[in-house]
Amino acid sequence: MLHKSPVTSTSTATVGKDNKHDSAERHIKGTALYIDDIREPQGTLHLAPGYAQATCGKIKNLDLSAVRSAPGVVAVLTAKDIPGVNDCSPAMGDDMILADGHILFHGQVVFAVVATSHLEARKAARLAKIEIEETPPMVTVEDGLEKDASVLPPYEFLTGSPDEIIKSSPNQIVDSFHIGGQEHFYLEGQIAMAIPGDDGEMLVHSSTQHPTEVQHTIAKMLGIQDAAVVCECRRMGGAFGGKESQAAQWAALSALAAYVTGRPAKMRLDRDDDMIMTGKRHDQACHWQAGYDDQGKLTAVNVEFNSRCGCSADLSLGVNDRTMFHADNSYYYPASRILSRRVMTNTVSNTAFRGFGGPQGMVFSERMMDAIAIKLGMDPLDVRKINFYGDEGRDVTPFGMKVQDNILDELVSKLENTSDYRNRRKEIDAFNKKSPFLKKGLALNPVKFGISFTLKHLNQAGALVHVYTDGSVQVNHGGTEMGQGLYTKVAQVVAEEFGIDLDHVRITATKTDKVPNTAPTAASSGSDMNGMAAKRAAETIKERLIELASKLYQVDKEAISFAHNKVKVGEQEIAFAELTQQAFLERVSLSSTGYYATPHITWDRETKDGRPFLYFAYGACCAEVTIDTLTGEMKVDRVDILHDVGKSLNPAIDIGQIEGGFVQGMGWLTTEELVYDDQGRLRTHAPSTYKIPTASDIPEDFRVKLWKSNGNREDTIYRSKAVGEPPVMLATAIFSAVTNAIASLSPGQVPQINTPATPENILRSVQDMKKRDRKAGA
Amino acid sequence: MRQSVKFLRDGEVVELDNVDPNETLLDYLRLREGSCGTKEGCGEGDCGACSVAIGSLKDGKLEYQAVNSCIQLLGMMDGKEIITVDDLSDSSQARRSGELHPVQDAMLRHHGSQCGFCTPGIVMSLFTLYHAEIEADRNTINDQLAGNLCRCTGYRPIIDAALESCTGKAEDRFREDAKARTTKLNELDDKEDLFIGNEAKFFAAPASTETLASLYEKHPDAVIVAGATDVGLWITKQLRDLPKIIHIGRVTELQNIIDNKGEIIIGAGVTYAHAKETLATIDPDVAEIIRRIGSTQVRASGTIGGNIANGSPIGDSPPLLIALNARLTLQKGTQSREIDLENFFIDYGKQDRKEGEFVSKIRVPKLAENEVFRSYKISKRFDQDISALLAAFRLTLDNSKITQARIAYGGMAGTPKRAELTQKALIGIDLNAPETWENAVQTLEQDFTPLSDMRASADYRMEAAKGLLIKALHEISNGKVDQQGKQTRVIGARANDVREAV
Structure with a gap:
């Protein structure tokens, strides 16, 4: 399974080579050295967060006397200790560093213990008595919608008259499904260490994707100039978006402790605290309808995404905009309405996660392709192909940008051949006819992902x-x-x-x-x-x-x-x-x-006009799975990937991003299930209950290749293309293959299934299909 | 009686007389030694970032096993060798040699790290596989790595590195001076009782059953620790103070496995890793269930005795052992008694264990000629996950007729429990007549009222429980599985078993 570099430019000596990761x-x-490995300056103190057992309501009484008198405790920080602004949000000013008066979700930090050791701080944090005058929490998207609660106004793209066109189309389909969230599970949890310096200066080591924002947050919190704060990050033990905005709170608390005590202070979240207190990928309730002709070609699409944003805005604007930007994935929608509601709930504020909303948009479009294929009795790949972006007239996205660098026809045809898609389709059909309990499914899904921040100034x-x-x-x-x-x-x-x-x-x-x-x-x-x-x-x-x-x-x-x-x-x-x-x-x-x-970016969010992306990255994935219709268990048998990175800066690193991104996407759509109880408390807050893929989950037969590219048509660095996020969405092929396998039970019926495709969700869908099949047969 | 803990580090004996009973190995490494190569990822023995290799003598031979140092107690290291990633290339010895270990070299060349945080644990996990001196195939590597989560790479380059480096022969400096290490470990095995602390707070590791029994009788409030794969979490997650710890890992009698003609007797201190081979002779499904308990790291320290004694409703081995009609020996002082394992579990969190009484051994009957066995585990993820449910079926057959049935489920009630009514309903059923199975399958609804939790809903548990009974009957009636078009499992296919052909 060794990969040879397919792209080696003759004109470069170092660029384009399989150089090893610098570390x-x-x-x-x-x-x-990760932050926890840096030799601590003498007298370094350690922080632990404290929170209430309730979900939301007014803080009636906060009794910290037992915390303060616990062994090793040097200080206990509350909102009152903050000299400046009590906010660690990226933009909207709605994320408190320490709760003040109210809590909005289970796990919101109410106070922080500062002690001479990590263990003492953790033990002391559990001694608080917090009385909350509880109000009933909004837990699910539906709860939030019912109360019309939102963190941001809805946003919509509209082209043509989709509703009318759908009505008058030869075929219509209406469907709803739920798209699950995802925990980042970076192996190195959130951590920061603050070291006070001369004249109120503060040096903060933070495991953050955004050192500048950490610097600004701390300066604002302490009421000092940005110039007095330095944030440093040598490396993170994984981040995946989880340390874009949400690393700031822990860095701020460390700095606050250093400010209050005058001593270096470190805050490392225990894994359970980390999972309870930091946001995740947005889960979304997706309702959609589409019109299409007898060949499976779309006439119009009407989709709404109801996104669980949690208790604050955080990065929900950009994330949910990107869900909309990618609700077309690789397909031309002649007319469309794409609506996104940013629903508020009393759960942790959801945040960036590799793909930044894009995966949710794409998993919808791929489900739509599968559903149309099932309804028409067509091979899903043929439905996909017929809907690809094309020449003049079929090249404009729902947000008005032209798709001018499309290579999917070639790329998908190539993968179709190298994966032996058509023959395997026949073999799978034959297998399914003979096998009583086990059913196989196959799918070949494309990815088209826009590169650039949709917030222009970040570029x-x-x-x-x-x-x-x-x-x-x-x-x-x-x-x-x-x-x-x-x-x-x-x-x-x-x-x-x-x-x-x-x-x-x-x-x-x-x-x-x-x-x-x-x-x-x-x-x-x-x-x-x-x-x-x-x-x-x-x-x-x-x-x-x-x-x-x-x-x-x-x-x-x-x-x-x-x-x-x-x-x-x-x-x-x-x-x-x-x-x-x-x-x-x-x-x-x-x-x-x-x-x-970055040049050529002209997107205007108000007028919904211009070009949000410099270019698109493309890829495709063919996946084969087997499901067990008695238990719902599922195994990924084979995966073939062909992905476009332009002229690769480093093929070995790019292959690593593709494989790793794909497996992370696979986890999102299969085993990784976030379970909240009816009070909005996360029940899956440790690796014992939240299951990311392990070595045996990756396909035994896993073939990953880089697309032989002539280079990015845009003038990017050595004509390469970005690779961090797009491969995550290659994993929609797994979900489509599962759908395909279930659909074999009752031809013509679209399986009802939510993501992730856990054994439970698969079995429920299987049993539902069997019921519908019996009804149809009766 | 010895009042210090002794172990090997970098080839030398380290002796400590100041060991807190709750001090973990990881804290010792990072906070006391300042060896920060080993990382904490989860603090509950699930992610493997803290994996280190523990060397010990098994039948006189030096054996290396990966464990999760975050939930191993420092005192448990007595008599062992501890090897961390720092020792492979950053210790004084390693620095002198300047060479990378073969598994490190392979990881480097295959681009096996991205963020690098899980990497030290993976290197140590592969180090132990390297020292297993087997030609590792993909399945072996998957198993070895099941307890090492990596969020960046997608594992492929790590698997390639393992395939390339773990090929059967260990030729590193640890192998070169294995003899010296063996001698030192032999010297450390002084058969002395270990006791550090005072009557109110201690870590004890008795060397004989007698001392263990008398110590526990005197301190029935002490916590008995075998592998600490559960108790470790009481410390790291519940932040409990456990002032009195009695570790049974040094009691030789409890480490025995006796393979008699009709039964296997397993001492309470036997780890899953060591019990697996013998228990596997009962049925391939027993081996598969044990393979899927925890991870390599967990099975290297966790014991079957511990899994039973802590009474977890989700323990994977109890339903299996109940279906096999295992019996349990409990000892208190010099007295011991034997009970059916299923009677040990009284209710959720409640077992038939008297004050000062401890589990000493488990007897597991083998299958008779006319008995067949099937067992299945259902979890969200195949490897290293706690079961949503676990089913074990032992059927006695007269040709194609079921004459007796013994069925146990885990995850369907507060305790591992038999499906009494379903067992009855199965008697007399003809395996050749699938249309007669339905009644027995539906009877499961009368046997169990499962609960919903984060692992599965009550509905799913019931539906999957039925599915597994159908699967078992189907497989047994088929006799052979994995025939073309009759494959019955997505993973863990059984080898064909002609004996079962009906």
Whole structure:
């Protein structure tokens, strides 16, 4: 199962190579430092959060006397201790760092214990007596809808007159299903350590995707200038969106403890607390109807997504907008209404999760394709293909952007062949006829994912490159490393630019005092933006070096080039390190910033007009599953993936993103089930009850290939494409294959099934099909 | 009596006389030693980020097993060797050699890490597989890694690294000086009772049943710990103070497995890992159920005795053992008594165990010639998940007629319980006449009123329970499974068993 690099540009020495993750050796040795591994400064204190057992209501009485007198306790923080603004929200000002007066969900932090050890803090936190005047919680989306509760106004895309067209179409379908949420389950839980400095300054190590936001939150909380706070993040032990906005609260609490006590303070959430107190992927109730002709071609689509946002807005605007931007997935909707309601509930505020709402949009469109195919008795792949975006007239999305870089016809045909889709379809039909209990299903689903932040101002990045006189290079940029290999890719870009070996480039921790005012590392845009910013910084220095060499050696600038750690100056070659020495002696600056703002983005949310994405990333996945109709158990037998990353910056890392993203998406749609009780308390708050995929869940036969691309048609960094999120949605093929397997029980009937396809959901759907089959037969 | 804990680190004996009974191995490594290569991911022995290798002598031979250090008590390490990721490449010895361990090297070349947080645990898990000296296939690797969650890679590169590096022969420096390590471990095995602390707060690890019995009689409020895969969580999650801990891991008599003609006798201190091979001879389904209990790490420390004694309604082994009609020996002081295992479970959280009484062994009868057995586990995830329900069927056959039935379910009631009425309804049924099964299948509704929880709803439990009975009857009537078009399981297919052909 070894993967060979299919994309190797002849013109690059470092870019496009299978370089190892910059920390790979430290990972396998256990020497990569995560925040909890950094040697603590003497006297470091530890925090633990405290919360009420109730879900929502007014705090009647908060008795912390037992907490304060518990062993090791140095301080107990409440909202009163906050000198500035009690808010850790990304934008709307509606997320309290510490509850003040009311609680809105089970697990909301009411106080924080500061103690001399982690264990003492945790033990003390359980001694609080919190009396809540409880009000009945809104737990489900339906509860919220009933009370007309929302965190943000609804938003809608409308093209044509979908309702009328559906009515007059040859065929109509109406359906509802529920799309489950997902816990991030980053292996390293939320953590931060704050170290107080001179004159009220604060250095905060935070496991965050958004150091700038952590900096701003802390400055605002303490009532000090942004310039007095530095946030640093060398690496995260996974994030997946869960540390985009929701890392801030723990960093803020650490900083508050450091501010109150004058001592370094660290907060590491226990896994259960982490799962109870931090948001998840938005689960959504999806109601839709569609019209289509006898060939399965859509005439119009009307879909509404009712999204459980939880108790505050957090990133729900962007997340749910992206559900809408991807409700078409790869398909042309001649007329459509796409509505998203951002429902408020008394549950933890849901947040970014790899795909950022896109997966929910796509799982709907794929269910629609499956349903139409079942109704018409067609192969689902044929229905998909007939609805793909096409030429002029069939190339405009429901939000008005033209799809101009579509490669799905070719890509899907290729995968159809290499996966042997048609033959396997026949084999599966034969198997299902003979097998009494086990049924197989097959699906081949496409992905089209828009790249760029849909919030325009986030599409900017900065970098800082230092060349030292010995020829070594230090790179810093605004992106954070969460395992995705961003640091490696950016280092490759800089090494490429200077024509030096990768091990001469050292990439250092992301830090707000090196590169300020950064965007979060999100929206798959990390290497697109930071790679470009770093390239520009390197180019600036390189231009200075060329000018210098041209002057010193009296050769034309065009005759100067950089490769193999050397600089070719006309006919002669000098070591790169020699030229950098000369630069110092000649008083030429060897340091530069670089800046990049993604071009061509014109989206205006108010007018619903313009172009939200620079380009689309494409991929497709063919999945085969077997279900057990007696128990609902399901096994993924084989998966073939073909995915487009443009000209890959690093094929090994890209393959890793594709495989990992796919498996994470598979978990979302199969075993990962969030269960809340009727009081809105999460019952699945540890890996013992919340089941992410393990080694045996991945398909035994797992074939992942990169699309042989001529490069991104947009001028991205070395013509590569973003890869972080799109592969997650390849997993819709698993859900479609399950649907396909269940549908074999009663041809023509669309199985009712929600995600995730747990054994219970599959068995319920199977039994429902059998009932309907009996009725139909009677 | 010894008043210190002794174990091997980096080839040298470490002796500690200040061991809190509740101190975990992970806290010792990270907080006391400052060895931060080992990570905490969940604190409940589920994610495997804290995996370390424990070396011990099994029948005189040095054996390495991966365990979850977050729920292992430091005192339990007495007489063992502890190897962490730091020892592979960051200890004084490793630094001198400068080489990566073969499993690390394979992980590196296959791009087996992304965020890197689970990686040290995975490396240690693979280290123990490397030392198992077997040619690891995909299934073995899946099993080995079931207790190591990775959220980034999707496992494929890790599996490839394992396939490449765990090929049957261990040739690392740990193997090179295995002899010296074996000698040191032999020296540590001094057969002395271990007791650290005072009468009010102690960690004890008696070396004989006699000391164990008398100590527990004196301190019936103490907590007996075998593998700590459950008790560990009382400490790390419930934050309970357990002042008195008695660890049974050093009691030799409790470590025995006796394979008699008609029955297997398992000491209460025998781990799942060690019991599996012998119990597997009863029926392949017994092996499969044990394979799916916890993870490699959990099975390396957890014991069947512990699973029974803690009385969990979701324990996977009790329904299996009840269907097999296992009997339990309980000891108090010098007295012991034997009871049917099913009578041990009185009610939810309540067992027939008197003050100062402990489980000493379990007798498991083998199947008779005319008996067939089937067992199934249903969980959201196949590996390392707690069952939503577990069913075990033992049927006595006269040709195609069922003459006796013994059926037990877990997850269907407050305790593991037999389906009494269904058993009766099955008697006389002809396996060749599937149309006669329905009544017995529906009778399950009279036997059980399951509950809903986060693992499954009551409805699902009942429907799946029926499905499993149908499956068992179908499989047995077929005699052979996995025939073309008659495959009956999505995982864990049984080898064909001609004996059962009806």
